[in-house]
Amino acid sequence: MSIQDLFVILPTLVVVVWALALLLVDAWIPKERKSLTAWLSAAGLALALGLALAQRGLSPLMAFQDMVVRDGFAVFLEIVFLSSGLVAIALAFDYLRRLRIEHGEYYPLLMISVAGMMLMAQANDLLIVFLALEMLSLPLYILTGIARPRLDSEEAALKYFLLGTFSSAFLLYGVALIFGATANTSLPGIVEAMAGVSATVPLFVAGATLLLVGFAFKVAAVPFHMWSPDVYQGAPSPVTGFMSVGVKAAGLAALLRVFLVAFPSLAAQLSPLVAALAVLSMVVGNLLAMAQTNMKRLLAYAGVASAGYLLMAFVPYGQGKMAGESVSAMLFYLVAYALTSFGAWAVVVALEQSEGRGLEIEEYAGLGFRYPWLAVPLVIFLLSYTGVPLTLGFWGKFYLFRVAVEGGYIGLALVGVLTSLFSAYYSLRVILRLYAVGTPQVQGQRWLTLLAVLLAILVVGLSFLPGPLLQAMGQAVLALP
């Protein structure tokens, strides 16, 4: 281990060390002043964010015997994860106190999960992928159940834990099979081992497929989405908001790197599978979202559909030149989705009352007239989910469809646009509800309103001038061996 090794993982390292120290410090912070913990953890994430920003544009570097890599792709995603962490703290800040579930360990756990996600983006070895996956998941299992003794929270935590470990097992088995086929777990090593082999090795294909299943669990793609509505509903809303962005992004980060680096030769076998996952997610996610009456479940299914749209752009990943386009399009959509999703969850958090009240769409009636500063952003976020122009969601979907059409998958793009119609329906149903007659209850809205308005401005503003974002996307290239 050299200094350079540490430099490569510096932002991640800062987050981990800070989180561990904070766990200790938190023991001396009195119970009624836990907001101090929140501020301290935000400071740690901000420091790491500064470091990650400073690492932009540097040439790719490997570390720890090539098990970890820092390239444009990793740095870009680190920035996304760290920002997500900051937003997640803002979401939780008032909420935890309001619902009397303010535990000091909340924030350090969140930070460790963020660190796991960051490591995921840097992983250049299947074992690191697995380690990162566990590191990001375990804190989330705990956070899901942190609203104890609320039963639905504990139930969700157990469900998430069981299904999560199940998917980890898939992933691990895939890693084992690939190791069996190639005697390697390092991504470049796998490519090297398979370079001379012309025929497809069944063991190798089976391993890659199992990895795909594992990642599909994490991004909640149909048919591996079953956990997501229940867990999203049961978990405390700020945790759900963080999950809906962070876990999805981390799963995609691993998918992109592992498949693009190690499995380009398997495109013929894997592309149809990815296409099937994409179609199923778009159709099922959007269809089921239409039937929901609970806002958290609706957003969960909207997230499932988003995973489908993202996977759609991944289908042509094997076509050489298209790989770069796929990555840019998916990262762009991911940012659009992150801003949109966090915004929507901010409004959900603002409206949630104790004992799960204030989460039904019915209870949103009248928000538009009484709290325009929450309602107008929510309208923007819902339109962005659907992909209506002048929101960032439009450009995101536009870019994804573009890649699908350019890759020759017009049928896939058609499924995408047609299922967007369903999303138009449920978005509009909620929007119209906002302007019906009713008296919604909103508490602790100062932070959340600020957050929602800020995100709404970003969602609309960046749609006018996506230049900076596209430029950042240009730097987010994968280092291919």
Added chain:
Amino acid sequence: MNAWFHPLVLITFLPLFGLALLLLLDGRNERSLRWVALLTSLVTFGLAVWALLLDRQGALTELSLPWLRLGRLAVRFHLGADGISLLMVLLTTFLMPLALLSTWTAVQGERLKGFLALFLLLEVGMNGVFLALDLVLFYIFWEFTLVPMIFLIAIWGGERRIYAALKFFLYTMVGSVLLLVGILFVGLQVGSFDLPALIQNRATFAGAQTALFLAFGLAFAIKVPLWPLHSWLPDAHVEAPTAGSVILAGVLLKMGAYGFLRFNLPLFPQASQQLAPWMAGLAVVGILYGAGVAFAQKDWKKLVAYSSVSHLGFVMLGIFALTPQAVSGAVLQMVNHGLSTGALFLLVGMLYERRHTRELAAFGGLWKVLPVLSALALIVTLSSLAVPGLNGFVGEFNILAGAFNASALGNVWFAGLGTVGVILAAAYLLKMFEKVFLGPLVHEENRSLADLNIREVLTLLPIVVLVVAIGIYPQPIFDLISPAVERLLMLAAQP
């Protein structure tokens, strides 16, 4: 010229400036809110007239700026106007202040600010649709017009407003999403979304013309609406507040017809030629069906709504006759319909404010009580049924005359059946006028109705003046549009 002060940019985005002012104002100060919105729309109209004058001097330039790159494809901020676009922008900006005037007492209270803000947003979208020359930019404006309209219907609409808003949204979205795929396909084939570049290289996607024509055409046909895709229209029109109906009928429907002219004819010439008889056939069915259903209506607003289906059928017939005379007539008819149907909706709204009903049976003999309103209504009705000397006649005559000897349609049946539609229009419109304004005054409540006040006269008078002026001397409009029409038809004629 500086890009910020380019006339087309100003026309498109000036309403946003008014919107910003609105947001800064106190929501309780209704008078200043109204005036800000009204003045903004008037200034926008002034800018449109300025652009027209510039165009007449040949000094109106296009504006094309790089906007963003997605991979190797660029989206440009490209605005430009020919005679047809200018006429549509003039129509939009002309109807806007009138629609706002009509809401002076109809919309009140704390929600007024939102109402006016949505209206100004709508104007941005509509002007953008008529001026955009980049397909993606066009699509953005096209989709964006939906959002304010949905809210106008869903918040200030009638009893079934939620249903109508959802239906309107979903219908339009069905078309739009296929349009998006079509745009993407075309753009990726050529490597640009810029309309002139696409027209130049249209041979690259000539193989998929028919499919593309249908993908683009579905979006436009729903908007027009072409029979049998019209069923959103009666609901949306009837439930929308008066000003919303005026803009919906006056401008939004024109966006569909405009889309056919601007994109389908020059981009997919062979498909346009081949499918012309089919489109014209649907148009004729629409003319007759709309007229027939309109005749059966008991609700005044529904009657006017179905008359739109019939009138827009004429427009579509004119476009797909593909002769200069018919297409010019169609473009003029787009304006005529905007004026006369817009005015009819205004009249319905004015009487609704007084009587809170739109049942034809609730009126009768109003001429005796409301002479001013009735006289204006007579002119508008006559314009709508195309009486010679008023604008409707010029448009429909040219459409039908052009369609009679159109080689694209092959036979005279289209025009012949369309002519029957003119007679049917007379039937339902005269029935409407007779039921509302003529005969004895049967309902006591109607005896005490107040005639139009100055504001209402000011709302209707500009339309009536134009109706007469175009009817007597339509030449300036033909001068404005014929170069553009001939250029489009030339493009549509070459394979």
